[in-house]
Amino acid sequence: MSIVVSEICPSWTTFFGFMGAASSLIFANFGSCYGTAKAGVGVCVMGVMHPQLIVKSTIPTIMAGILGIYGLIVAIIIGMGITNEYPLYNSFAHLAGGLCVGFSSLAAGITIGIVGDAGVRANARQPKLFVGMLLILIFGEALALYGVIVGLILATKGSSNKCTVGAPTS
Template structure:
């Protein structure tokens, strides 16, 4: 019984890892964008009550959080386009590379969405007094 390395690398389950990378890029960035949008929306509501003239400035974090979700969608579509069947030459190396790319994009998007939500939620109670702290976060 011999062991063939080429056959082992072209495993039938290699595309699974590529698709998991595409899915994780989209799922984690959308979770981060949702958190950032939700926390920023609370800040917008309180800003509308306290200082209605600053509503347009307070919409910026929601737009930033939405762009993070769109970025995850674009990366997921690029990764999905590169995944093919194992019989077409898609091996474990490519699958793990696409998984790593998807996880990197997704977890960075998750962290960025949390940062947007936490930063604006923390500054919304102070930004109606002084915009210096809010200008720093943008």
């Protein structure tokens, strides 16, 4: 299979596609790691006072761990869409999709980490705060879901232009 180069398919377009896949996974994992670490500290501190609440208090760390899966899914979809005949339009769509998922998951991870840390500590002192903490965590996770939805739409959006020499550019 030969590599085709034209105005709509320059040889450097794969760079943007691979950057989309990488940014999807990297930023989502940053968010996941931060959320897990921050909420995990709260679980450890709370576990000293009330060891019976440890399992119930791991919900924020589980929610933070899901963020990395979002980035992985979109990175795989983007990676599968990168071929030798790769239009410029697709490369930019894949970059935008990866950035949507990555940055949305990063923001959600920061939210989940901060709320999870404070929430599990507060829940140890006042059990009635559990539902409130859970609602705030769900709203934080929704930020990542918005990014995944838009990222998937962008990652699966393809150009009908074929990469052939002399193909129309409009």
